[in-house]
Amino acid sequence: MTMRTRITELLGIEFPIVQGGMQWVGRAEMAAAVSNAGGLGMLTGLTQPTPEDLRREIQRTRDITTKPFGVNLTILPSVNPPPYAEYVEAIIDSGVKVVETAGNSPKEFIARFKAHDVKILHKCTSLRHALSAQRNGVDVVSIDGFECAGHPGEDDVGGLVLIPLAASALEIPVIASGGIADGRGLAAALVLGAEGVNMGTRFCATVEAPIHQAVKEALLGASERETNLIFRTLHNTGRVLKTPVSNEVVSLERREGGCEFKDIQHLVSGQKGRLALETGDLNAGLVWAGQVVGLINDIPTCAELLKRIITECRGQLALANRFFTN
Known part of the structure; x- marks a missing residue:
């Protein structure tokens, strides 16, 4: 059983489920496990101390999966910023075709990625930033509701409102992020207008997650x-x-x-x-x-988790349809 949305077609994956690019967690073992299970695994670029280390981690990921995976590049203001342009070149030179950007606008790197047919997913926590990202030329917006781990922004808007707002306002596909751990969450995101989901915390509680x-x-x-x-x-x-x-x-x-x-x-x-x-x-x-920690009830493999999510999503959508009568 596979699914078909603009996200699966754009990213070349079976299921519209993306692993969040989490610092210290998005390593080869994690990304490969998610990709092998039919989703999109994500390496965290800045988990690797240098661009050359990132090149090696990309190769290490390729050694354990033949499926598509991406690299997260979080751009943050800093007195001594990392060499972002060199990380960009490492991603491009290594042939990675999906990048997830977060933090500040990736505007200065978009043309470089586009020239090499790299698809850009940009994480946003507000509609105004999502619209700006679309104008700048990203391919997908991943919209983070207030429930999410990490930085949810300062507007305190939950996914139940933010996801349909983004889906209605944007022409590019939307990935729902924050508060999603199971097939009910995927079903809800699809009904709200998203065409995929991003999960971070849920993937930390899997067998393959490289944490204690x-x-x-x-x-x-x-x-x-x-x-x-x-x-x-x-x-x-x-x-x-x-x-x-x-x-x-x-x-x-x-x-x-x-x-x-x-x-x-x-x-x-x-x-x-x-x-x-x-x-x-x-x-x-x-x-x-x-x-979403409140929805985590076990520590499965990534393959078990994704299979369960897809099965449950299909069942929940069918169940909801039974509420209508002719």
Whole structure:
């Protein structure tokens, strides 16, 4: 059983399910497992310390899948930014045909990608940014609702509103992101006008995810109420798993007089987050996760997960159709 939407046709995949490009998680094992299961696996470009390391990781992925996969390139403001142009060249030179961009606009790199027939998925958290991305020439918008892990923006609009808004306003296809973990979520996204879904947190709780089993068990055991919104007072909201570390960040932000980034930097560094994922020590750093943790009930293989999602989606759409009478 396969599905056919503009997303599956554009990306050359069986099922319209894309793995989110998650820092420290989007490695060859993860991307290949999702692609082999019929979705689109995603390497995280900046997980690799240099463009040359990314080239090697792309080759390593090709050693374990012949299916299409993409590379995420998150573009963020920084005093000492990574050599983004060199990462772009590594993606192009390696023959990767799908890139997921996030953060700032990928405008300066779009022509370069287009010249090499690379399809561009751009993640947005608002309709205005989605429209801007379409004008700039991206091929797909992945729209992130407030439920999502990572940075949901500052508008606090949930997917139930944001997905149909984007689907109605855009001519290019829309991927729904945030709060999706099962076939009901895929069915709902399709009904709302999306032509595919993006899942991040759900793929972290799979056998192949390259993170410590204790972290997977923490995701499995968490309820929908066990995430924290951090960086709210810094106007750079992020959603993470509720842990002693993220609780402390929230506490510092809420103290009288607030806080500056330097006051919490020792808690939130990317390297400490990596340490938490690799060692399973939830006191070591942040674990990024969405409210979808409340829907995670097991730790399957990616193949088992995608097969279940597609079967359940078809069943839910058929069930909904039975509510109509002639």
